[in-house]
Amino acid sequence: MNRLIGLACAGMLAASGAFAAGTTLNVGMGSADAGKLDPHVATSTPDKGLLHWMFNGLVRIKPGEASPEFIEPDIAESWTASEDGLTWVFTLRQDVDCHGDYGGIDAADVVYSLNRSANPEQSSFAKDFEAFESVEATGEYEVTIKLKNPVPSLLGMLVPYHGGNIVCQDAVEALGEEYQRTPIGTGPFMFAEYQPQQYVKLVANPEYYRGEPKIKEIFYRYIPSDASRDLAFQSGEIDMIYGKQDQTWSERISKLPGTKVTVMKPGEMSVLHLNMTMPPLDDVRVRKAFAHAINRDAMVQFKGPDVTLAAISPVPEGNMGYTDQVPTYEYSIDKAKALLAEAGYPDGVTIKAIHTTLPGMLSTMEAVQSMLRDAGINMEIETVEHATFHEQIRKDMSQVVHYAAARFPVADVYLSQFFHSDATVNTPTAVANFSHCAVADDDIAGARVATDPVKQAEMWASAQAKIMEEVCAVPVVQSLQLWAWNDRLDLGAEVNGSLNLSPPVTEKAFFKD
């Protein structure tokens, strides 16, 4: 009887198409549902990961890499820059088509896209494009960008990431509000269907200019429960899975037969921002004591050495402009206690930290709390739900802010958002300067507009050294991105990183067999 029931159920399961066919890719993403699928608005990891496979930029980072050093042509086949770095001319390919019946891409679409990215009414990334003076079509397939001042990586802004995605003007205008639910791009895969809380279905773009994709369908499934996502992968219902930033997950999932686990950059860097305006952290000796009390090697062991890198500078390793030539504070409880005593706190100090309840971040903070206790620093953690955390830390309510973030890998982004005084929280121009750090403003601003790459690198290095000297923040670890997929799936590229936080599924991806 059991056998009969089993056979009947298995038959229905196969008939339902739950298992992957040879040209259908099922992806499990850790999210309850899709957000806004407009590439100029989408900011969440699940949305960016999906749009990654549907859009192109003027240039792109080579699939499988995350660093700007791998930038290569995409919609633009070539470009030139003026000596002062203020005028850039891009020559476009003439064989790029929009999905569906929206025609080909020409200079007008590129101008429309970049102006849209720079418009705060339509884009989440408008601030990144503030340096743009004008974007003009100087030919049917030629676009000229003029800048108010040089930017650290103009090409980096034009990859299909934050605001660099090229949209089809006719599609955006024809669809109006519907565009955020029906994205039309130029990439290897096209939007086909959305089922609320279930999946977004993409289909191969037969007109893709790099060739028709071998994968014909992608089901991007929203599975918020980690346990269910893992079980669905184990049962073969999904072929590619968004992993937890956790070594035990990596070890467990890699034991499943036929599984490839990949650790990708950019990492999410965990940094402890110390509020320099609030006693006792207004005293640099207390901040240095705090830094000496953190054992980075132990943190790497705790988070998992295969998926974590120790953080040295306030800019993540691998970013353009990164340096490790910064003051460091070796783990020493004795030095921490001596510094506290020198600052007038021989019996230790108590500080308050508001923190999110997100388990991955909270476990890091609890480990830090335990280390600090050994040095006589009593850190009281008040846990609040994640949205509340984001609001309260921006109201300057926490003495210590533990923030984990991945950004475009150019030093200017981290330095400007977290350590320039313009970005100080609770001010009209606030972004995420939780420490009220203002010790490197000149270097950060100078490097941003520098035209000489050597001088620019020097200024970035100087900024990082000053930030560490004053201990505006204590970098702890970088947690890398984890994905796993069925090893029958060949992505056609070695995967070391992905700026958009999802593996590169391009026209080259296919299932072996």
Added chain:
Amino acid sequence: MTAFVLKRLGFAVITLFAVLTIVFFIVRILPGDPAMAILGDQASQEALIALRQRLGLDQPLILQYFDFLRGVMVGDWGVSLVSGRPVIQEIGKVLPATLELTLASLVLGAVVGIPLGVWSAVKRNKLPDYITRMASLLGLSFPAFVSAVLLLLVFAIHLRWFPVISSGQGSTLGERLQNLALPAINLGLIMAAYITRVTRSAMLEVLNQDYVRTAHAKGLAFATIIRRHCMRNAMIPVVTVVGLYLGILIGNSVLTEIVFNRPGLGKLIIGALNQRDYTMLQGMMVIYTLIVVLVNLLTDLTYGLIDPRIKY
């Protein structure tokens, strides 16, 4: 009867108004910023302010409140602050899945729970009674998310009878039932545990009544006594519990929907809460309130069907 229903519906409107008012203000008192949920943590203060203006979140609360009430009255529940999709459309797409799961669990709970409760009462203080009581206690105390994962491990991974991802859809009845089976069993068994215990205690009370003894003395068959004289009288408290529990069941479906990855109101409300999607939360509260009010009304009406002495 008609007057009773109309009166109850009148009360329902007042209840709905009160709930909507409370929900409107509570979600706005909660810390958290929908603008940041939409723009992400890299958004500048200027961009956040601009978006709040565009969403109307910078308007005085009282103006937002009247605007919201006017919308509810004309059936315009607005669009989700996060996804930009109309709230009513978002809810409409997943509501059938939640109702399907809830009703399936209810039926399963009643089909398993009522006979077990009766059997347990009849066999009072004997082995079947002990086993049933132990099983129902286990059902009540077992967290739904643990039982859900266990069901998946056994039936989806080990036996491979059911999919892990219960899409809530299917082109045939067989596929639909297959998608529904594990989530409904997970919720239904908890419901069955409740119903078993309530049925048992109601039956025990009835079994000691004089008219039951009389029926025995008359020589009626045992099955007839149970069916015609005991169960009918014992059903009033059971229906009350089922009615009350139905509202809880819809709430409990949250975890089940997440673990089995079924679409439904549960997943929707968690997403809306995390992202401070005010309009979506308000829309969902309207639906939840309507469901609870309607279920209570139906429960009251059912009393009259079970016991002819109850008239409205």
